[in-house]
Structures are given as structure tokens and as C-alpha cells.
Amino acid sequence: MHWRMIEPPPAPAYVVVLDPGDEAVAELSGFARKQDLEAAQVTAIGGFERAVVGWFDREVQDYRHIPVAGQCEVLSLIGDIAAAADGPQLHLHAVLGLPDGSTRGGHLLEGQVWPTLEVVIREAPAHLRKTIRPDVGLPLIDLTRPGEAPAPQ
Amino acid sequence: MHWRMIEPPPAPAYVVVLDPGDEAVAELSGFARKQDLEAAQVTAIGGFERAVVGWFDREVQDYRHIPVAGQCEVLSLIGDIAAAADGPQLHLHAVLGLPDGSTRGGHLLEGQVWPTLEVVIREAPAHLRKTIRPDVGLPLIDLTRPGEAPAPQ
């Protein structure tokens, strides 16, 4: 994994390029923690040699796991980063392209990169807080409380 | 629906978070009218408990309606906002993820949010005008006439 800041603060943008064998969710979560991202937008394309996506089952309040076994194009990987109780939390949704052009997609649970994943992360000079919604069973971005200034670095 | 400005003018960005039961097209259209958005880019992920997407049929110059009946992941919701004769007009395309990981998609006509829709709207200090194209039957962004400064607020 390599990265570079391509737009300067106060609203920095980063290009992050993942390498063959990198697991996308772990690498991007690690990057978000190291940069202490509290409000950011994520967009990426590339390829996975295998992935697991999820569909959220309301009844059981958990993701149904959907494995995608072979090499696929990452047609879109879109999401955001907000601050949860235990640090920056990624929320990423993926659409994957199979050899016949058909697609699979869901909440990205795991993606093994091959040959690359080209990611743009745009950080905002703001703080987005996630709080657990017991009725849903998920942490959601909570704008109902007044905004906070980002913590000093 | 709650929103917060996360980047300041002259090119403000907003996070808009929709709540369970909100209808996405109506809520985002209302937001665009209240903020008087004349040139903006929209990106979102989240979930719908049901939706209607459209495929534009050239022969009849109208959208074929495609209902998506159950809970689905909003894998990508991408589009723009421009100024039409009757105010800001959204143009949104959606890819939706079903329980087995297969996908459906089209021009977003209607989407009932559950549990959330996390939307980023980036406004540009510009004016994009839509004009009806009689040969197409749709209002399209028209850059053939000189640009106008945004109307004073």
C-alpha cells in the first residue's frame, strides 16, 4: 500500500494505491486510523481476486455473507469514513464485475486486491459521529446532535 | 432527514443523512430547492426497503418503471443537480444489491430509505442549466450557451 496527499489541507485529498495481496478493508481502515480521519468520502476502482460482500438482514440484524470466488473488476467502491466509539469507521459498498459482464455487489466485508485498487479519499474539515442505533443494530452517522470541531491533532 | 455543511463556501459540501421511511428523491429534491443548488454533484450509499428505478425507452420517450420489491443495499447512487425551468433538478442513477448479491439498477424514480442513506453533495460556484431536448424528450444539461453567474442569494 502506498499513498500520497494530492490536495492540501484544510480539505486534503489522498490517493491510496493497494498492491496485489492487500486486503482492502484492513488496509483502508488502517490508513483511516493512522490519518485519524473523522469525516471523509471514499471512491475506488480496481480489481479483486476474491471478495466477500454483505446484504443486511433486518430480521437477524446482521450481514448475510456473499462470497465472490474469482477475479473480478471493482466497478465501483463508494463510501465514507466517520468517527465511531472505537475510532474511524469505514462504510464501503462495492459493485464487482464478473468474467461474463454480470455483476455482484454489497457492503464490502473483504476484498483481496489484484492487480491494484486505486482509491481517492477526500477528507472534510468536520467531524461525523456514528452512534449505535439499537432498533437497527448498526452504527449510523448521527447528525442530530450539534457538530463538534475536529479534535486537535 | 438531517444535514450538515462539511466544507465551507465558495464550493460547499454537505452531508445529508436520510432516516428510515424517508423517500430519497423527494427529500433530496426538497434539500436542493431549499439550498437553491444550481450545480452540484451527488454521491450516496445506504439501504432501501423498496425502490423504483427506470430505463429510458427511446421509442416512447419515457421511463420504463422497474420495481425492486424488498430490502436492498444502495451500492451506488450517483448524480448531479442542475437548474431547470422549474427549479433545481436532480438526476440520480442507482445500483441496488439484492439478498443473493445480484444487482438491479436504473434512473432512480423512488427509494424508501431503510436504515439510512448517507449522501455527500458537492456544490460548485457555477450554474448548470437544463433545457428540454425535443428530439430526446428529456431536459439535458446545456453548455452550448455562455455560462451565467449564479443568481445572488
Next chain:
Amino acid sequence: MHWRMIEPPPAPAYVVVLDPGDEAVAELSGFARKQDLEAAQVTAIGGFERAVVGWFDREVQDYRHIPVAGQCEVLSLIGDIAAAADGPQLHLHAVLGLPDGSTRGGHLLEGQVWPTLEVVIREAPAHLRKTIRPDVGLPLIDLTRPGEAPAPQ
């Protein structure tokens, strides 16, 4: 094809609107060369009357071509522009919506626009270099060498 700068330098954004009959890859490549784009992000929606997408076959180190024969919604067209040895190079992935709401997608090889393609291109004040990876058979964004300042205009 018409375009307008909607955000000013040093990180300009452009709206590019393609017309019926335009071939998207050729038009956007031409725009990138004329503007000498060395680091940019691309997002678009619209429609194609036919397209060819690709799935990268590791064994033969080339794209398998997947034709999409009829009118389709461009549900997402996401990608980036970086500097390769022979000038700016686009990397675009598309998800396309068919009349029944099913989708096809892949690396965009060719797309005949109808009725429009609404493209936002965000240029960064940076330089992203692509170098051929012989083990992969593709030029990939290379952040392993130190960053370079953009060439003076």
C-alpha cells in the same frame, strides 16, 4: 462535446457533457490530453446506445471484450486519469442498466453516448505516474517513487 470549468484552480473541476453519437473513451481521452491532466478523478452518469466493457484475464494479460448491444443507462462511470509514457491515460469502470433493470459492467472499452453523458472531472494539483507492471501486463499508478511537481503549463 461541451465542457465548462465549474471550480477554479489550483484544483479545478470540469463538467463535460457528451452528445448523442460521441464515443465516450475517445472524447474523454481527447479532453484529458488537451487539458494535460496528470491527476484527476472522473465520475459520470448518462446513457449509451451500445458499449463494450472488459474483464481482465490474468492468464492472457488482456481484456475479454463484453459487448452490450442496446440502449442502457450508465448507472456509474468511475475512474481516474494519470500520466503514462504516452500522455494522460484514463482508467474507467462502468456499470450499465438494461431494460429489465439487470446490470452489466466492466472496464470501459467503448461507449456510444445516447442521449447524454454528464461527466465531472476533478483535477488535483499533483502528478500521478503510471508505469507498466510486467508481472501484470498493465500500466498501474506508481507511488513508489517520490512525487514530482506538475510540469509548468
